[in-house]
Amino acid sequence: MKNINRSPLFYVGDKYKLIEEIKQYFPKKIRHFVEPFVGGGSVYLNVDAEDFWLNDLSYYVVSLHKLLCSFVGRKEEFFSKVFEIIDRYGLSCSARGDSAFECLKIQYPKTYFAQFNKQAFLKLREDYNSSSEKDCLMLYVLLIYGFNRMIRFNQKGAYNLPVGNVDFNQNTVEALNSYFRLNATKKTHWHNEDFEIFINRLNLSEQDLVYLDPPYLITFSEYNKFWTYREEQRLIDILDSLDRKHIKFAVSNVLHYKTKTNEIFLNWSAKYNVHSIKSNYISYHDNTIKKFNEVLVTNF
Ligand SMILES: C[S@@+](CC[C@H](N)C(=O)[O-])C[C@H]1O[C@@H](n2cnc3c(N)ncnc32)[C@H](O)[C@@H]1O
Structure with a gap:
């Protein structure tokens, strides 16, 4: 591939x-x-x-x-805005060498990311859903940390997926870099x-x-x-x-x-x-x- x-x-x-x-x-x-x-x-x-x-x-x-395309040629700005959200909510970020979740690996060998990020993710989800002006960057972060990286909204228009078992990692960085380069x-x-x-x-x-x-x-x-x-x-x-x-x-x-x-x-x-x-x-x-x-x- x-x-x-x-x-x-x-x-x-x-x-x-x-x-x-x-x-x-x-x-x-x-x-x-x-x-x-x-x-x-x-x-x-x-x-x-x-x-x-x-x-x-x-x-x-x-x-x-459209959000991602708007950052073509300004990818550093995109990454710093994403990291700002990650830090504001206290989500893990393996792309930056974060290993805060390591302590959960023995207790939750298969779900340590989900265990670590659950509360922060729910707070981010709540803030996104309750804001009148929806911040698409927050939606992107929800997508990256959300269940199976899916996009799902309920009938009232609220994003309603639970936390997933993956974080902002090197694969995410590589996919974003390719997207910015190609576009x-x-x-x-x-x-x-x-x-x-x-x-x-x-x-x-x-x-x-x-x-x-x-x-x-x-x-x-x-x-x-x-x-x-x-x-x-x-x-x-x-x-x-x-x-x-x-x-x-x-x-x-x-x-x-x-x-x-x-x-x-x-x-x-x-x-x-x-x-x-x-x-x-x-x-x-x-x-x-x-x-x-x-x-x-x-x-x-
Ligand atoms: C199989 S997915 C496409 C996946 C894509 N080839 C990829 O590689 O990511 C089908 C897409 O059709 C969209 N879709 C569903 N109904 C549609 C419609 N009536 N008109 C346009 N798009 C629609 C869905 O939102 C979904 O993104």
């Missing part, structure tokens, strides 16, 4: 481990690279194009990207709307590529919750309309998962090129998830 850049959002279900395999099917030269479901950004970060049109329905995801040369345009509205407003041509990594109909994750047959139908309709206009697309999806099959996508994909992707989710020791079958469908 040496030449692959990981997103500092550490997004659940990101394409970090599959990007090399997926990218081999992309055209060599891309003018506009369009990602309607950008998530953590692991794909666009590892692709070259003249410019990047990036979108996600999640307001928080797009806000975090210094990438021309990005950020959007926060539904994929269909987003795609329809773009003026695309044959030299562009639309890469789509939508929520998967038959697997579970936080962002799949609102993805229904209706959304899947809208997705394949817009892909057909791109094809009619000779605009290249590449779409990731899962055809089989445990006992489920995504019939609608499977039937639709037959008219295009279907490339099997060796998914990182396959465990050859676990029969139950053996049938996980990820594909990349292209129209070129």
